[in-house]
Amino acid sequence: MNFAILDGKIIERSEAKVDIEDRGYQFGDGVYEVIRIYNGKMFTAKQHLDRFYRSAESIGIVIPYTKELLTGMLNELVAKNNLGLGIIYMQITRGAAPRNHAFPAQDVLPALSAYTKEVGRPAENLESGVRTILTEDIRWLRCDIKSLNLLGNILAKQKASEVGCFEAIQHRGENVTEGSSSNVFIAQNGVVVTHPSDNFILKGITKEVILTLCKENGIAVEERVFTIKDLYDADEVFLSSTTAEVMPIIEIEGKAVHNGAPGPITKKLQELFIEAIEKECGAITKQTIK
Numbered sequence: 501m502n503f504a505i506l507d508g509k510i511i512e513r514s515e516a517k518v519d520i521e522d523r524g525y526q527f528g529d530g531v532y533e534v535i536r537i538y539n540g541k542m543f544t545a546k547q548h549l550d551r552f553y554r555s556a557e558s559i560g561i562v563i564p565y566t567k568e569l570l571t572g573m574l575n576e577l578v579a580k581n582n583l584g585l586g587i588i589y590m591q592i593t594r595g596a597a598p599r600n601h602a603f604p605a606q607d608v609l610p611a612l613s614a615y616t617k618e619v620g621r622p623a624e625n626l627e628s629g630v631r632t633i634l635t636e637d638i639r640w641l642r643c644d645i646k647s648l649n650l651l652g653n654i655l656a657k658q659k660a661s662e663v664g665c666f667e668a669i670q671h672r673g674e675n676v677t678e679g680s681s682s683n684v685f686i687a688q689n690g691v692v693v694t695h696p697s698d699n700f701i702l703k704g705i706t707k708e709v710i711l712t713l714c715k716e717n718g719i720a721v722e723e724r725v726f727t728i729k730d731l732y733d734a735d736e737v738f739l740s741s742t743t744a745e746v747m748p749i750i751e752i753e754g755k756a757v758h759n760g761a762p763g764p765i766t767k768k769l770q771e772l773f774i775e776a777i778e779k780e781c782g783a784i785t786k787q788t789i790k
Contacts, residue, residue: 502581503577504516504577504615505573505574505613505614506613508564508565508573508612510576518613519596521596522593522596522611523593523595523596523604524591524594527601528649529559529594529648530591530593530594530611531552531556531558531559531592531645531646531647532591532646532647533551533552533646534548534588534589534590534742534743535548535587536587537583537585537586537616538782539585539782540578540579540584541781542574542578542588543777543781544706547705547708551705552592552646553567556592556610558644559647560603561592561610562610563610563612564609564610564612574588574590577614581616585618585619586617586619587619587743588614588615589614589616592610593611593648594608594611595608595609595611621745622744622747625744625747626745626748627762628762629748629751629761629762630751631664631752632660632666632668632669632749632751633659633668633753634671634753635669635671635680636671637656637670637672637677637700639652639653641700642699643699643700643701643702646702653680654680656668667680667681667739667749669749671728672700675728676725676727676731677695677700678701679739682704682741683695683704683706683740684739684749685707685737686726686731686734686737687734687737687738688730688733688734690719690720692714692719692722693721693722693724693726694707694711694721694722695725696723704740704741706741706742706773709773709776710740710769713776732752735758735765736758736763736766737749737752737757738762745773746770746773748762748763748766748767750762
């Protein structure tokens with residue numbers, strides 16, 4: 501993992517430095533993306549890059565590379581770092597300029613960076629499920645932008661971590677939105693339900709894969725707002741993210757979900773998700789499951 505991308509060039513990671521007045525550093529003025537790597541191949545790369553460009557456009561940053569060129573750079577980065585199982589983290593900021601809240605002059609170029617990291621699959625949690633807590637969603641009202649401003653998410657995740665839980669499920673009043681770093685689903689009477697992809701949540705790529713898998717395999721699915729009561733009354737609850745995949749939730753605030761074990765719909769979606777990975781990236785071997 502000795503190489504990184506900085507402003508369109510693949511360089512030694514130790515040489516990848518950003519300016520102290522970079523607006524990402526000082527204002528969180530930028531967006532980011534995380535892409536999963538299986539067998540040395542990017543999974544759902546197009547969807548992730550589409551979201552990356554959409555997020556940048558939403559805050560007025562023009563990415564100075566075509567999607568095709570950036571895809572090529574990312575593939576080269578994975579190959580140079582000999583990454584089999586892990587992630588690519590990439591971000592773009594508005595660039596470096598003297599500190600001023602208003603946007604800098606148009607001649608200030610955006611700063612793109614990316615690196616890779618080995619990250620295994622959470623096999624034990626995928627099999628047994630995870631514990632969660634509830635917390636009020638205190639974030640801004642454009643959660644659909646994958647912004648570098650993650651303080652609200654961090655505080656929620658830390659709250660979960662402090663009590664030994666995997667995730668914090670956020671809610672605005674009585675309405676459940678999403679996890680601190682995941683989308684949340686319930687299953688009730690055979691129907692899978694998740695929050696609509698509006699400004700209150702991030703439109704998760706894994707979430708979109710799950711919705712497609714449901715529709716292709718005869719699993720009833722609805723995108724609609726649901727409440728904390730619905731969460732507690734659900735037959736099954738699970739979350740999704742790039743690294744967590746389809747993760748069963750077996751406990752919320754100390755209360756068991758589905759008798760404290762992953763449910764049948766969740767297990768079925770896990771199987772279908774693995775098939776989707778293998779279709780795009782090849783078979784997941786025992787080595788990559790660890």
